[in-house]
Amino acid sequence: MFFYENNLGMNRVGFPLPRGYGNAVQRNLSKRYSREVYRLLKTHLNTGYDILLLIYPGNDSFSTRCVQFRTLFQKAGIYVE
Secondary structure, three states, rough: OOEOOOOOOOEEEEEEOOOOOOHHHHHHHHHHHHHHHHHHHHHHHOOOOEEOOOOOOOOOOHHHHHHHHHHHHOOOOOOOO
């Protein structure tokens, strides 16, 4: 995860995938999971950041992705309970 202040009052987010990340169906499913998890967590995040969440192949499930993102946001200090 990379994040940088943008001073816009809103967050911008991106989910880049490595070149060898499966076929198009797997890539789209992974991005769909990521967008949905971000949508659920964005009310708990501080605003004013550009966020890149690098997604690597592995165990793709909604619940796993939710735990991973929450942990990353907490470690970065932008997650507010």
